[in-house]
Amino acid sequence: MSSGPGRFFGVGVGPGDPELITLKAARLIGAAGVVAYHAAAGKQSNARRIAAGLLPPGVVEEELTYPVTTGSTDHPGGYTGALAEFYEEAAARLAAHLDAGRDVVLLAEGDPLFYGSYMYMHDRLSASYSTEIVAGVPAFLAAAATTASPLVRQTDVLTVLPGTLPEPELARRLADTDGAVIMKLGRTFPAVRRALAAAGRLEHALYVERASMPEEHWRHVAEVDERDVPYFSLIVVPGDSLNGARSRDAGGAEPAAPPADASPAELLVVGLGPGPDGWLTPEVASALAEVDHVVGYAPYVARVPQREGLTRHASGNTVEVDRARAALDLARGGERVAVVSGGDAGVFGMAAAVFEAAEDPAYADVRVRVLPGVSAVQAVAARAGAPIGADFAVLSLSDRLKPWAVVERRLRAVAEADLVLAVYNPASRSRTEQIATTRAVLLEHRDPATVVVVGRDVGRAEESLTVTTLGELDPGSIDMKCLLIVGASSTRVSPAGVWTPRYVR
Structure with missing residues (x-):
């Protein structure tokens, strides 16, 4: 009889060549009571194919077959709902073995924690069962070895990118890194190639198909037929391909002499x-x-x-x-x-x-x-109505470039002049008290009922706009993402919004 629940192992089996399976992974697979693996409908599991020679006689196999592998499904929850339901059912199947005292080895192509399905089982099972993860060789390292391409040297930065990123975002990230690896190709390949061109990285980008497998081959991305790019492919962009043409910090280089016929600088x-x-x-x-x-x-x-x-x-x-x-x-x-x-x-x-x-x-x-x-003050003011429709001042609370005593003196002058005040940089992680001091200084000269507009992340998805008063303003709610507009005595709130009259009576 079992003395307790079985143990759960997430075991990386590498990119395709069985000889790239680690000794530890081989030992655990060879001793497993249950071996599980993911597979696409109607296709052999690549992870199982890699580890086939290590499966012990009589081992129980659990094939976890995806219900869908593209974004098309008639599941009421869509693609995400279909996969979530599948992962729950798959986890329940593995849990039944673990509850019966059987150790379960879940094979993961490449590394278990690198763009793999093991993670979804880990999320559902690791809290309840003893779990161990065995690292595997990821496909991009096999691809780099195949092409003999040094990815990064010394302080270079390597970025791993999914080809499913929006094309402009992918191009930006490719331009901002030294070495790069692009995964998840297939149907994304045309957009990926355009992004490489936009980033100036196409010339040296290398396409590798089925790295370390018998069918392995590679060529330059520019030479690839975009109609025939399988899922088991990736792109390697060596860090050396930059050849010193790009600098992330824009410093240290001697400027080139301008050409004799150059336009005025x-x-x-x-x-x-x-x-x-x-x-x-x-x-x-x-x-x-x-x-x-x-x-x-x-x-x-x-x-x-x-x-x-x-x-x-x-x-x-x-x-x-x-x-x-x-x-x-x-x-x-x-x-x-x-x-x-x-x-x-x-x-x-x-x-x-x-x-x-x-x-x-x-x-x-x-x-x-x-x-x-x-400007940010224009954006916040427009969202609120017309609070800067009359004379106003703009002040930053940052004391990085000026002493706080100067900031406070200017605050008092603005308050005494009864000007609308736009406040930039009201707080940061290291400056948490200054907005409270600002409120106290303003209250020495302004009525607590003075209108205050707090704009946070205006223009972004997280945008919020709060209309309060100087007396009710909570300094603890203000951070670096905020811009404040403190009204003058004439500033008012009407059904149309916050506004300051152009006239003075």
């Missing part, structure tokens, strides 16, 4: 708006379509669509002047460059940093041109 500084593509001005969109380099804080650079010939230079949030100098160096060398900011580049954005760096006589021949964008 120019650097564009552009505002991308607060978020939605619809708030990007046609002028800025046109400029971004023509430049060869985009420089900026990483989340803003990520918003620029990747296309062939565009090099992206993303960096952190506290190196604005260094970033500006790198952009000026590129422009001085004859490159077409745009520095990007969220909102409007001239409102707490990169424009001031660029002009600061451009004071260096070395950049005297570089023309700086600023293209306006929709």
Whole structure:
């Protein structure tokens, strides 16, 4: 009789060559009472095929056959509902063996925790049964070995991407990494190839089919017939293919000398708006379509669509002047460059940093041109109504570039002048008290009933807009995603929205 529940093993069997199964995996498979594996309807399980020579005589086999392998199904819950029901039923079948005291080995092609179905069984069984996971060789490592392609060296970054990503997102991520692996091809292949071209990575991208299997072969992606790409295929983009042409931090390189017949050097500084593509001005969109380099804080650079010939230079949030100098160096060398900011580049954005760096006589021949964008205060005000319809001030609570005493002095001046106040950077992880201080300072001069608009993530899917009063404002509810508009004494709330009269009586 069994002394207790059986043990559950998620065992990686590698990409296809049985000789790539680890010794530990082979030992567990050879001693298993129950071996389970997933399979597509009407097809042999590839995981079972790999491990077939290790299955012990008399082993109980559980084939877990998918009810659907594409997005088409008549299940009332759709594709997701059909798979969820299947995983529940499959987990129940394995649980019955475990409850009977039998150890269950679930074979996983490649590695159990890498784009595999084992994970869905793990989610449902690991909390109730003793579970062990045995790593396997993933297919992309076999593919890299087949093509003799070094994926990454030293501090290079490797990115693994599903080909099912939206094409613009895939292109952006390919442009922003050193080495890359693209999985889940098949019907996605045409879009993947276009994304590689847009990212400037097509020339060196390698297509590998059935890595480590007897039918294995590889060739350049540009040579592949898109009508004949099976699921068991992937793309390897070696990190070496960059050849130094791309820089993520836009720093450290000596600028190239401009050609003798080059046009006058120019650097564009552009505002991308607060978020939605619809708030990007046609002028800025046109400029971004023509430049060869985009420089900026990483989340803003990520918003620029990747296309062939565009090099992206993303960096952190506290190196604005260094970033500006790198952009000026590129422009001085004859490159077409745009520095990007969220909102409007001239409102707490990169424009001031660029002009600061451009004071260096070395950049005297570089023309700086600023293209306006929709600012965050405009976006929040528009959502609320017309709270900045009269005189208003804009103030950042960040004390990274100015002492807090200066911020507080300016707060008092705005409050005493009875101006509408837009507050940027109201809080962060390290600045949690300043919004409370701001509220206290304003209440020294303003009625507690003063209208306050709190906009969070305006223009994004998580957008929210709250209309409250200065007296009822909860500082604990404010974070870096918020922008506040504190009304003047004349600001009012009507059925149409929040507004400030243009006249003063």
